[in-house]
Amino acid sequence: MSTGTFIERPRYQCALGGALVTINSIDRAVAIVHASPGCAASADGAATVGSGYWGTTVTDGRATPSTNIVEKEIIFGGEERLAEQIESTLKVVDADLYAVITGCMTDIIGDDVKSVVGEFRKQGKPVIFAETGGFKGDSSVGYEFIWDAIINQYVEKGLPKNPRLVNILGLVPAQDVFWRGNLAELKSLLTAIGLEVNTFLTPFDDLAALKTSSQAALTIVLSDVHGDKAARLYEEAHGIPFVNEPLPIGPTATTEFLRRIAERFNLDRQQVENVIDEESRWYYSFINPLTDLFTDQDFQRFAVVVGNADYAYAATRFVANDLGWIPYFAAITDVLTDEEKKRVQERFAAIEPDLRPKVVFETDTSQVQARLQEELAKEDDPYGTPISPAFVLGSTLDRPLAADIKAAFWGISYPITNRIITDQGYVGFRGGLRLATEIVSVLVSNR
């Protein structure tokens, strides 16, 4: 996953950060960060501000147990300090899973974290570990590292299968700013069509479900790139097949998603269609009264979408299929391998040609803007406004881009620092209604 270059205003934390926020999202799990002072604060500080002020609960933020190693340990090794910290954390912090994760310094000096943690595991303590030195990658890489540790060190093996149980992966906390609301809605939809659902990373999931997640019959990875390795590990270690699905935002994508999953499980068709009808009715009962506005005020827009691979595609599809907009440009800001880029490209290629946007892979905020300007320069428009009226869906960092092309703007991707995100989510019919409501609200906000 090497980029070989610097990254401007990175829209992710390091591997340690991804692992840390994943653990922080699991109720009654706590991280023990084995790193220099400041690593834990940097790692989740950015995530908790950038995700619409996720904020802190009681065992994260400045309460995150951390060895805070300094020069002495860098020279003489930090294993003794780590052992002391694990032991004291078990005594002080009231949790049921303790995850040791490491920073650059401890990985570089080569502390044998495995054997330190091994001593506690031998005594039956619920401690796992992952080596997550920041230089190994970004948040998504850290998410994969910690899932590897969970799957191989925590999840029980050899349990009987539950043919109706699915595990959901792919939503990296904070990277998907709406992960809690999204997971809650997914659980509700999939439960309604007859499945049992493990979402793991909301405050309403528990560790028991994580421990017995090897019983699932399928892993649904709501991404083409994130969570893919974890899904493969579930397959290797616990024999669970997986499927990659795009994030289903709005009626069109959600209907397709539910039908595909239902078919896979051979669920009762009538029940599935009833759920789709009911949810559609909800969506259109609220959208229908807006028709005057939509048509009279010409709310069709050219769409520019900036975000990670999951959102860039899902939001593009939503505005194309459900709002009837014209996707023009999609910038994917993840750090991706060529192989991963190919998978994302293939996903976009499935959009009908006339509504397929120009897709670019660009990590740097200023360069996303430059790439868009390059595209616009190719347009033949004597008045200089080829994509007016336009609407930008991106991160708070992309507001200058929107201002530059005189487009309206709404934040859907990390970082969002200009509003608060609690239980909002965009998946499903109700999530689509929320996104539609917010977009239209922007269009009337100057009244």
Added chain:
Amino acid sequence: MGLKEDKVVPGREERVAACMAYGGSACGIGRENKVCLKNSERGFSQAGLCQLLPTLGMLLTLPETAVVVHGAIGCGSTGFGTNVSMKLHHLLRGNPNAKDGIWVSTNLEEADVVHGGEGRLEETILEVDRRFAPKSIIVIQTCAPSIIGDDLEGVIEKVRAQIDTPLLYSHCEGFKTKIWATGYDVAFHAMVHGFIEKDREGRPPRKEGRKPEERPVVNVINLASVGRPDEQEMERLLNAIGIDVIIGPNFGSREKIRSMTQADLTVSVCPTHDDYFVDYLHTEYGIPFVLKDMPIGLENTRNWLLDIARHFGLEKEAQAFIEREEAQAKKSVEKFLPLLKGKRVFLSAGEFRALVTAGLFQELGLEVVGLRSYHHDDFGTEYYGKIVGAQGGKDFPVDIANFQPFELVNLLKKIDVDLFAGHIWDNAWAARLGLPTITIFRIFDYYVGYRGFYEVAKKTARILRNHSFNTNLSRHVPGAYRQEWYEENAFKYIKSFQPEETSEPESAAA
């Protein structure tokens, strides 16, 4: 050694014998052996900060700068938070359309850790200069490149020859110090070397001395935890007694920072924050300084103002002004006093800020029942005794902790507290226990001087009237710690080290 000669800024453990682990009382802390204090550690610890964060916070205030964080990608990821607070600071300075700050990470990856990151750093600086044409470029060295031996100065000198943009650099590896306040020193070091000592025009000459008819000009050193309203209050106080003010170096341009070498006096707002820079201006430019108080609370404001006035023979003007202002301030808070009288307050912040704010609350009739400081150094020592003295000798627990909320929560469960006054990120711990909380700084509000005295009184009264948000939280949010922990001594995990016997007793060595 000092700022000018230091190639790498020393950790504050070494420079001012700062410590970050002590549990005891206000009366006890002054009697502690400094060497023991300095070496104290914790057997259970929670996340602190590293010096990179305050450094980044200060350096990103420089106008139209670009910050290059040389390290793994995470060290550069905190720019958002800093950017948000920068934008708010700009808003308060009448600049609502301030551009986003520019920060980049050199994004050191596994291969760079093996082969070195100097090449990547050089390319990054050059590309940042080309792409953004910033007014200055700041390079921040983090842990990973330092441990693999990247030659930061070597790269800087090489690039400096190729671009016109002023280049600032700083070593702020997190593992080098437990005291993150070292980061302030690091930022001052970067500004001084970048804009003064190694500036392309050379350093400004020493000022010849003030002519009798000229109004005195003083430097007031600002900090991220002092908002624009407080700067305005300080300006008002000093202008009123005939003194002009340069506020910097944060938010200052290169020109403004250079002009600070031409002042007649340097005034510190927070000695803990400023001493390294103050000492530089004194040593190199002969500028005398006032480095003793923070103008929060009536007595502290009086002392601060009189100390400055004395330098210019303006005591009489200052005295008259102070009496007028104090009378007005005291009258303005009268309506709040019945509600505040006898209330028990626990404070938590950087040491100096916590101590002077404790003094302010005492002036409003509250009693100090506990105090947590992020670290301890000598600038604060005498204040502990002063506070105990001001409440008839009533001692109180003191926790020196680089956050460590597990100790704080333990203490708050044991002490009878009516009000918690905390730095940002501290208040939530008390709020979840159902206590009324007042934030010890917010960049939108006044805390300094007479206006600050009134505003804090008003705010405290408002908060004491209704804190149902916090009460409700305490009924619905589970605690983080095992029951056994609340029964333990809050300072159980602090390990004190006795210094080894030295062959020569100190007295013989002297």
